[in-house]
Amino acid sequence: DTEVTQTPKHLVMGMTNKKSLKCEQHMGHRAMYWYKQKAKKPPELMFVYSYEKLSINESVPSRFSPECPNSSLLNLHLHALQPEDSALYLCASSQLAGGTGELFFGEGSRLTVL
Amino acid sequence: GQNIDQPTEMTATEGAIVQINCTYQTSGFNGLFWYQQHAGEAPTFLSYNVLDGLEEKGRFSSFLSRSKGYSYLLLKELQMKDSGSYLCAVLSGGYQKVTFGIGTKLQVIP
Numbered sequence: 001d002t003e004v005t006q007t008p009k010h011l012v013m014g015m016t017n018k019k020s021l022k023c024e025q026h027m028g029h030r031a032m033y034w035y036k037q038k039a040k041k042p043p044e045l046m047f048v049y050s051y052e053k054l055s056i057n058e059s060v061p062s063r064f065s066p067e068c069p070n071s072s073l074l075n076l077h078l079h080a081l082q083p084e085d086s087a088l089y090l091c092a093s094s095q096l097a098g099g100t101g102e103l104f105f106g107e108g109s110r111l112t113v114l
Numbered sequence: 115g116q117n118i119d120q121p122t123e124m125t126a127t128e129g130a131i132v133q134i135n136c137t138y139q140t141s142g143f144n145g146l147f148w149y150q151q152h153a154g155e156a157p158t159f160l161s162y163n164v165l166d167g168l169e170e171k172g173r174f175s176s177f178l179s180r181s182k183g184y185s186y187l188l189l190k191e192l193q194m195k196d197s198g199s200y201l202c203a204v205l206s207g208g209y210q211k212v213t214f215g216i217g218t219k220l221q222v223i224p
Contacts, residue, residue, distance in 0.1 A: 031210060042201055042214035043157065055210055090156055094212075101145065101205050103212055105156035 006106035023074040023091030032074040035090040081113045116140040118215035136202030145205040152198045
């Protein structure tokens with residue numbers, strides 16, 4: 001299994017809503033990532049978890065709250081978002097020891113904030 | 115901080131060869147990736163370089179010079195399906211931080 005699965009594929013939410021994006025991988029990877037990608041822009045790193053601990057937070061606003069319940073799952077909790085947060089949110093995973101550190105990406109969750 | 119530069123757009127002819135350059139400045143460099151991304155899809159891995167030199171994989175080759183902070187992706191025998199964005203990405207801070215360049219949009223024409 002070389003897949004990273006993200007749900008939902010599409011999400012529309014209001015600025016007062018609370019929602020969550022989910023990501024799952026079963027490759028035994030111990031690093032998991034959230035990236036944000038706006039149209040015609042490269043993916044921007046948001047968070048990195050290493051061995052289920054938050055290791056990198058790229059100064060992301062607190063309305064985005066990551067969670068790593070176990071080594072296979074990664075969530076991104078969303079609350080009080082702004083319309084400018086509308087984007088494609090990509091989850092990725094990689095090996096931490098051995099390998100090349102290649103990122104395996106999910107298909108993404110396309111978020112629209114109204 | 116990090117700085118990754120690559121051309122924003124390139125056009126090449128089907129069957130030809132194209133070279134996409136990337137220059138970078140970063141601390142704690144651990145390697146460089148090339149990814150391909152089609153509109154609306156996730157990036158897919160093409161190559162990884164950590165040592166100086168050329169890595170060849172089928173129609174695609176990637177080169178790295180660490181001393182010059184320079185890499186290129188070479189695509190041979192271009193096909194129409196090669197149209198898309200090509201992202202140069204730098205790995206730093208151990209196996210954790212992968213930062214992407216702005217991407218080069220390649221258009222392959224008949």
